[in-house]
Amino acid sequence: MSATVIAQTIEPRALRPRSWTLVVGLVLVGAVVATALVSLLWLPFSPEDTTGSRLEGPGGAHWLGTDRLGRDLATQLMIGARIALLVGLGSVAVGAIIGITIGLTAAFAASWLDDTISAALDVVIAFPVLLLAMLIVAAQGSSLASVILAIGLAMSAIVARLTRVLTKRVLAEQFVTAARTSGTRWPGIVVRHILPNIWPTLSVNLALQFGVAVLAEASLSYLGLGAPPPNASWGRLLQEAQGTVVTAPIGAIAPGLALIALVLGVNFVADGLRDVADPSRRRSR
Amino acid sequence: MIVYLLRRSAFLLVSFLIAMVAIFVLLRLLPGDPSNALLSVTATPEQIAAAQAQVGADRPVLEQFLTWFGQLAQFDLGESFISSLPVGPEIAARLSVTIPLTLISFAVALVVSLVAGVVAATRSDRWYGILISGFSQLGVAVPVFWVGILLVSVFAVGLRWLPSSGFPRDDWADPADALRSLTLPIVTVALVMSASLTRYIRSATLDVMGSDYLRSARAQGSGYSEALWRHGVRNGAVPVISILGIELATTFLGAVVVESVFGLPGLGSMLLRAIEQHDYPNIQGVLFVSTLVVLIIGFVADIAQRLVDPRLRLSISGNR
Amino acid sequence: MTLLSVSSLGVTAPGGRALVSDLSFDLAAGKRLGLIGESGSGKSVTSLAVTGLLGAGLVATGSVLLDGVQVVGGAERRLVPLRGRVASVVFQEPLTALDPLMRIGKQLAEPLARHRALRGAALRVAVSEALAEVSLDDARIARAYPHEISGGQRQRAAIAIALSSRPQLLIADEPTTALDVTVQAQIVSLLDNLVEARGMALLFISHDLAVVSAMTNDLIVMSAGVAVERGTVAEVLSAPKDPYTAQLVRSARDLDAMLGER
Numbered sequence: 001m002s003a004t005v006i007a008q009t010i011e012p013r014a015l016r017p018r019s020w021t022l023v024v025g026l027v028l029v030g031a032v033v034a035t036a037l038v039s040l041l042w043l044p045f046s047p048e049d050t051t052g053s054r055l056e057g058p059g060g061a062h063w064l065g066t067d068r069l070g071r072d073l074a075t076q077l078m079i080g081a082r083i084a085l086l087v088g089l090g091s092v093a094v095g096a097i098i099g100i101t102i103g104l105t106a107a108f109a110a111s112w113l114d115d116t117i118s119a120a121l122d123v124v125i126a127f128p129v130l131l132l133a134m135l136i137v138a139a140q141g142s143s144l145a146s147v148i149l150a151i152g153l154a155m156s157a158i159v160a161r162l163t164r165v166l167t168k169r170v171l172a173e174q175f176v177t178a179a180r181t182s183g184t185r186w187p188g189i190v191v192r193h194i195l196p197n198i199w200p201t202l203s204v205n206l207a208l209q210f211g212v213a214v215l216a217e218a219s220l221s222y223l224g225l226g227a228p229p230p231n232a233s234w235g236r237l238l239q240e241a242q243g244t245v246v247t248a249p250i251g252a253i254a255p256g257l258a259l260i261a262l263v264l265g266v267n268f269v270a271d272g273l274r275d276v277a278d279p280s281r282r283r284s285r
Numbered sequence: 286m287i288v289y290l291l292r293r294s295a296f297l298l299v300s301f302l303i304a305m306v307a308i309f310v311l312l313r314l315l316p317g318d319p320s321n322a323l324l325s326v327t328a329t330p331e332q333i334a335a336a337q338a339q340v341g342a343d344r345p346v347l348e349q350f351l352t353w354f355g356q357l358a359q360f361d362l363g364e365s366f367i368s369s370l371p372v373g374p375e376i377a378a379r380l381s382v383t384i385p386l387t388l389i390s391f392a393v394a395l396v397v398s399l400v401a402g403v404v405a406a407t408r409s410d411r412w413y414g415i416l417i418s419g420f421s422q423l424g425v426a427v428p429v430f431w432v433g434i435l436l437v438s439v440f441a442v443g444l445r446w447l448p449s450s451g452f453p454r455d456d457w458a459d460p461a462d463a464l465r466s467l468t469l470p471i472v473t474v475a476l477v478m479s480a481s482l483t484r485y486i487r488s489a490t491l492d493v494m495g496s497d498y499l500r501s502a503r504a505q506g507s508g509y510s511e512a513l514w515r516h517g518v519r520n521g522a523v524p525v526i527s528i529l530g531i532e533l534a535t536t537f538l539g540a541v542v543v544e545s546v547f548g549l550p551g552l553g554s555m556l557l558r559a560i561e562q563h564d565y566p567n568i569q570g571v572l573f574v575s576t577l578v579v580l581i582i583g584f585v586a587d588i589a590q591r592l593v594d595p596r597l598r599l600s601i602s603g604n605r
Numbered sequence: 606m607t608l609l610s611v612s613s614l615g616v617t618a619p620g621g622r623a624l625v626s627d628l629s630f631d632l633a634a635g636k637r638l639g640l641i642g643e644s645g646s647g648k649s650v651t652s653l654a655v656t657g658l659l660g661a662g663l664v665a666t667g668s669v670l671l672d673g674v675q676v677v678g679g680a681e682r683r684l685v686p687l688r689g690r691v692a693s694v695v696f697q698e699p700l701t702a703l704d705p706l707m708r709i710g711k712q713l714a715e716p717l718a719r720h721r722a723l724r725g726a727a728l729r730v731a732v733s734e735a736l737a738e739v740s741l742d743d744a745r746i747a748r749a750y751p752h753e754i755s756g757g758q759r760q761r762a763a764i765a766i767a768l769s770s771r772p773q774l775l776i777a778d779e780p781t782t783a784l785d786v787t788v789q790a791q792i793v794s795l796l797d798n799l800v801e802a803r804g805m806a807l808l809f810i811s812h813d814l815a816v817v818s819a820m821t822n823d824l825i826v827m828s829a830g831v832a833v834e835r836g837t838v839a840e841v842l843s844a845p846k847d848p849y850t851a852q853l854v855r856s857a858r859d860l861d862a863m864l865g866e867r
Contacts, residue, residue: 122300123304124307126583127538128534131541134541223541225560241434245435256427260423260428264422504693505719507688507715520706523706593706594706
């Protein structure tokens with residue numbers, strides 16, 4: 001009886017101050033996803049359509065104006081949303097599959113192998129995802145697939161280290177020891193005990209990595225190492241607009257705001273998820 | 286502590302060796318072999334063989350590695366395939382841009398974020414505390430090069446206060462001139478870095494403010510600011526030090542982006558061009574120096590953290 | 606003038622939930638009082654309200670007169686001189702209550718220097734005397750960090766720190782809860798002797814009836830932020846009026862019986 005009273009008085013207060021991040025995050029991410037979905041069915045102009053006058057201002061037929069080749073900026077931005085989401089999801093998937101595999105291996109392995117893997121991970125993690133991805137793209141040649149693979153590989157070390165730490169923590173729990181002594185084999189332990197227990201924390205981190213991946217792709221494209229045209233990445237739009245930033249500022253401002261909206265939105269969602277997964281961490285951030 | 290120092294130094298050495306092997310292996314995975322960089326598509330088989338002999342690609346991989354490693358041990362980084370210039374001096378020249386850029390940005394960001402982070406934590410009920418917290422959220426979401434592009438358009442192209450790109454041909458011969466070229470890049474990096482650092486410093490300050498030891502110090506008659514100063518600074522520094530190490534390394538290695546925006550002849554732009562030209566000696570040289578710098582930063586950060594927090598001396602690696 | 610006079614004290618959490626309501630008691634110099642109740646009953650919050658150390662968002666109402674100074678709503682600069690000199694606190698968890706990065710001796714020297722104006726060699730002597738008083742004679746303790754000594758030693762050090770300012774009132778907030786049973790008994794008797802020897806007043810807070818009755822004769826039973834019963838230990842034990850107290854007494858008896866059987 002008294003427990004329900006306490007629960008009722010605590011819950012609305014606990015959720016209210018932080019829930020706005022989840023809502024704002026979902027709105028931002030939702031807007032980008034919606035844009036990307038629309039772009040699959042309909043675009044205001046063809047991406048190769050250079051019939052517009054060059055560096056046109058916003059308004060009129062071209063809502064956001066045109067670039068220096070006369071292409072429609074809104075069209076490019078919409079395609080960019082598609083690429084950003086594709087790279088984000090793809091890299092996180094690659095990073096998660098490789099990282100979780102390595103992390104679980106280290107956690108279950110004999111201590112010498114665990115130590116070796118951990119030391120190697122520590123070294124790799126000291127390098128930013130962008131630099132590692134640059135090198136891998138250089139080895140693979142630039143294509144959308146190699147960019148996704150490169151960023152995914154680069155982030156897999158971070159995922160692996162987190163997976164290892166979380167798994168070790170779960171393995172130390174009594175219920176896992178009980179399952180092990182009662183003869184459950186390790187695949188059973190992983191599926192039934194490890195993954196469900198590490199997933200809440202891991203998924204929050206993967207959401208943050210999504211943001212890292214989107215920024216890394218934009219940087220690669222800006223540096224000219226990203227996916228080649230016609231993949232209108234926001235990073236490449238920014239690189240192309242840099243020279244004309246004073247005459248046509250919207251070309252440099254719009255892709256940047258789109259990037260910030262997506263990455264900030266994903267981070268807000270991750271924060272919101274963390275609060276749902278672990279209410280005790282709410283204050284310290 | 287001495288035991289820790291020895292173990293940590295051994296770890297530094299081993300990780301450096303691992304990194305060197307990894308770099309070498311990674312570069313062998315590049316499509317084609319190093320000699321491709323020297324040749325045009327119409328090269329005859331004889332020319333290819335000659336080129337391979339020139340770069341040593343015709344010998345066994347292990348031998349190539351040992352040769353490279355032997356040269357490294359003598360601080361000989363080889364010569365560029367493209368320009369035939371020695372790699373070492375080229376890197377040294379590039380570092381005279383990248384190191385000041387990194388260190389000054391880092392120092393500026395540290396000062397700004399210390400003030401901003403503490404204010405955001407202690408004045409979380411005031412409008413400016415909330416504003417700072419809001420800005421610090423942007424730190425992880427804003428691309429550095431976008432900030433750079435905007436700053437250039439306002440302060441270099443618009444107001445014409447500072448040069449938009451490039452670096453004096455005679456390097457630091459005229460320090461004022463060199464610093465003027467570095468001002469906008471430094472502001473760009475410091476702005477983004479201080480936003481993300483502020484988050485960590487704010488959170489460390491909040492942890493300290495809610496700590497039991499601070500309350501006990503006050504229960505014995507210590508004033509709030511005295512207790513914060515005596516007990517809070519050290520405790521708050523522990524998590525911040527490792528973040529500082531990571532941020533410094535990231536800034537050093539991430540210089541490639543800001544150097545591209547501002548056309549600076551730094552280490553990052555050297556790596557970018559070397560990658561585009563498949564110039565192996567240059568790539569290997571830059572990675573060698575970067576790895577060394579990053580591992581040493583991690584080493585120093587770990588030592589500093591353990592000087593402050595004796596509890597950590599029991600664990601070896603960076604993660605507690 | 607009573608040393609500590611609490612009347613109609615209320616403490617509310619940020620959401621408006623009452624943690625303590627309408628609590629009143631007096632504690633004269635040299636006297637002892639026990640506050641007993643389960644966790645969440647508001648007893649620890651009371652100890653913080655008495656010293657003006659409530660956490661952010663917690664609001665106190667009513668009146669707390671400590672040595673004649675109004676603590677509720679009192680300005681920080683008027684409360685600082687009270688803390689340590691008039692009332693000092695020993696907290697429940699010495700591992701977090703002590704600064705993890707500072708050697709024990711230095712943490713002890715801080716209040717000694719402040720309240721007794723000691724410096725240099727005199728301060729060092731006072732530190733080892735204060736440690737000896739809580740039976741920490743080993744010279745290495747002063748040079749140790751909190752994580753390097755045992756839980757019992759840490760609590761002894763925390764007691765030495767709390768007593769270093771020669772307070773008139775010692776507030777012990779569950780000082781034995783975090784410790785092993787055998788160590789608990791040692792700490793209880795140490796506190797008992799020190800309070801007796803110095804003629805201090807004691808506000809002893811615990812959830813453990815046996816521990817409280819070893820320390821004090823008068824007690825207040827708290828439940829859900831309200832004082833449900835007060836009187837001498839004998840009165841409360843023999844004729845518990847409140848159902849919560851009855852349950853407390855019963856479980857204490859069960860425990861006694863169980864221990865007796867062994």
